[in-house]
Amino acid sequence: MPLCHSPPPPPSRRRHLPSPPAAGDSFAARAPPPPSCLNRSPYVQRCKKVDSLRAINGSPPCIPVSDRSLLTPVTLPVFRDPSMRNDTRLRIFSGTANPSLSQEIASYLGLELGKISVKRFADGEIYVQLQESVRGCDVFLVQPTCPPANENLMELLIMIDACRRASAKNITAVIPYFGYARADRKSQGRESIAAKLVANMITEAGANRVLVCDLHSSQAMGYFDIPVDHVYGQPVILDYLASKTICSNDLVVVSPDVGGVARARAFAKKLSDAPLAIVDKRRQGHNVAEASIIVMNLIGDVRGKVAVMMDDMIDTAGTIAKGAELLHQEGAREVYACCTHAVFSPPAIERLSSGLFQEVIITNTIPLKEEKTFPQLTILSVANLLGETIWRVHDDCSVGHEPYSSLDID
Secondary structure (H helix, E strand, C coil), X not given: CCCCCCCCCCCCCCCCCCCCCCCCCHXXXXXXXXXXXXXXXXXXXXXXXXXXXXXXXHCCCCXXXXXXXXXXXXXXXXXXXXXXXXXXXXXXXXXXCCHHHHHHHHHHHCCCCCCEEEEECCCCCEEEEECCCCCCCEEEEECCCCCCHHHHHHHHHHHHHHHHHCCCXXXXXXXXXXXXXXXXXXCCCCCCCHHHHHHHHHHHHCCCEEEEECCCCHHHHHHCCCCEXXXXXXXXXXXXHHCCCXXXXXXXXXXXXXXXXXXXXXXXXXXXXXXXXXXXXXXXXXXXXXXXXXXEEEECCCCCCEEEEEEEEECCCHHHHHHHHHHHHCCCCEEEEEXXXXXXXXXXXXXXXXXXXXXXXXXXXXXXXXXXXXXXXXEECCHHHHHHHHHHHHCCCCCCCCCCCCCCCC
């Protein structure tokens, strides 16, 4: 019959130093340990606890958005906690597409832009060299693929490759404006889906994550085989509209086409649950003359109201200008045009400055040259929005709450 034994006691949690070798051991004779090492307790290094995100008055940091009233102006924060300067693992590099936005993002984070050399040879080839070590760092490359789209896209790919070969731990491509986003499906036979092709190129170049702002359609996130953080620029516009003296009962949000109804509906919900109107139009070409866009009808009532037209981008402004003409014909008192991405291809400036709009509100995801400005234009910055998202990604925090990545768009 087997004997029953009590279970052995659990091993001691105390750390014991190995006993010194025997006196006759040849190795011990060659290299005896110093006596001070035997009496010293083992050294334990503790990880420094990261402080929680700080904000004014104890409230969580966010881009303020008006909930019910349009009469309360809100002030955005300017800088994050200065202690973030001590985090040397976070690096921000800027391409040549939008250096001013990159500098604003770095200033919000309390960091300096990383040193990088970007040159173009006489034959048009692009040369990129990092001027500092990024080994083991979380690198964020800020580069919108705005016009010239092919130049800026290729520069981004080479920047990603340079960081990958420099042994960066994580590489995030921060793309405020994602070019080729409109080529996201086949509307006719024998067409390419360029958005998927660009997504594959960014992934193969070595990016580990992508941060984009206001994609033309949300399904483009599925084209990437890496994580995508999608944030919306509308909260910045909402905050600006909240500072204006506009009665909420006089507002109506207008979608310039049927495809933007979901975006406009979410925008209207945040804008004191304003009513919604839709411009039904037919497009017969890409970036072509005004005559190719035929406005069919207006769904909704805008008579005597302030109409806010909301879209993700304005390219040639043909759609939004024809829609504004229809709104004035239907009795709208004022018309505001709002968009995140101001591509402004000719003849957009002439159409937008023709007197149809009380104000044209855009963001700085795409840099705007001085000759493209006009009196009715207002440019808002998305640097705080992108900077906060970058910090949350770096700190492994969620970015999936209001207002950073969701406007309840379905």
